[in-house]
Amino acid sequence: MIVADRKSLNEIQEMIKDYKKILLVGCKGCVTVCNVGGMKEVQVLASILKIARNKEGRELHIEERTIERQCDFEYVEQLRADSEKFDAILSMACGVGPQFLAEAFPAQKIYPAVNTKFFGGATQHGIWEERCAGCGTCVIHFYDSLCPIARCAKSLQHGPCGGSANGKCEISNEVDCIWDIIVRKKMEQGRLEDLRTYRGFKDWRSARDGGPRKSIRKELVQ
């Protein structure tokens, strides 16, 4: 899923300081699963923003909606009737959501309430970790389905670098060295020789480096 963190209250307050009527929109997709932008978080943020505004002696009217997915115009349409009644729309979806809202309602002002971080999953309750960099050319079969592009701080295709110590990355004791894990897995399986293979220069055109990306399935295009 796409993992996000909520922006600080100060930053959100600053974005909406000139508005009196806000539509706060959550998303039932990834941000609900990572507990940052679902119905519950929408309720919490709405309350906090109202309390904060009240303390300033000013009024803030917030209405809450949480739609199925903000990355789908079909669901975004459900907001159309209400969209014009507000000074601005604050989205709690990943970075895709506010952009779909902006495209659907070009006259409206749209603001993001979260920082979108990575593709990953929960490794334990309350902790999410990155697993995929979305480079567009998956190579994890070379590395026993462990991705050095996303999970090595230097995206090394030939690791581990000289900074790997005690299974940790040189950037932090909190970060596992993925290359240490790759090497140990190969050793346990008696396939260390796999890592004697030279991997050629990566073609980054399929990653964001090639420009904004599209995926077209002709059979589905109407």
Place this chain on the structure above:
Amino acid sequence: MSDNGLKSGSNLEKMLTAGHFAFTGECGPPKGANVEHLKEKFEHLRGIVDAVNITDNQTAVVRMSSTAASAILVAHGVEPNFQMVCRDRNRLAIMADILGVYALGIRNMLCLSGDHQHFGNHPEAKNVFDIDSMQLIALVKMMRDEGTFMNGEEINVPPKLFIGAASNPFADPYEFRIYRLANKIDAGADFIQTQCIYNMDRFRDFMKKAVDMGLAEKAYILAGVTPMKSTRMAQYMAKKVPGIDVPESLIKRLNSAGKGKQAEEGIKFAIEQIEEFKEMEGIAGVHLMAIEWEHKVPEIAERANMLPRPEID
């Protein structure tokens, strides 16, 4: 191969191919455009070492570029070993710089991935890592031996560089380190400079493996030595620098030397190491990284019987 049978014709290459025990030094460019400061540093190394490594934004701290600093050494008749990291350049800049340094008279190049920018003084920077150190080695070899760019286009006057790579026998997982060295040699490294060595037991084991695998016959391996200035430095390196292995016995030895005598004890240890490396099978030379201690290099070289340097045509 160039006409004289050498790959680059560098002094370092000549020294090694002639079978002499090589001796390289290191010099970090200044944090500024202070050429006089740079000169002061490398003048300590003139005639003492066969080539001077010029670090490339080492530990991700911005300094005068290694290209410019290396070119200044060339202009002053001191041979540089130009270092390049993959952190700060994409493949276009890498290939352009490889041609550029060759055009400036640089003949040795050490290919590195580079410390993560997290360590440095601009941790907010975007890193590049378009290619990694293994691929950088292969790229320099391709440009030199096949005379082509990465895309196969022909190079008009290919860069004839003596290709170096780093090896850290002290990073984890240890079992893999020898294979990583083998990979770098297979990719095209002509010479290897190791991370600074303190744990001699582990290094002896590492070199035995290297010799058994025939690696020492395929590339020249230079053992890395950094003299300790104090117990504090040793403790710092042991605890804070990932991939450096400082045995407790060395820390104790420095400590027991007493105040004011720790630096001398550090130098003594370095000299003992150099003497052992001269006899160690598979070792072709020593890379002395006297960090901000360049003025001590002549003394260390003298006491380790590395002088005078052999005459090379």
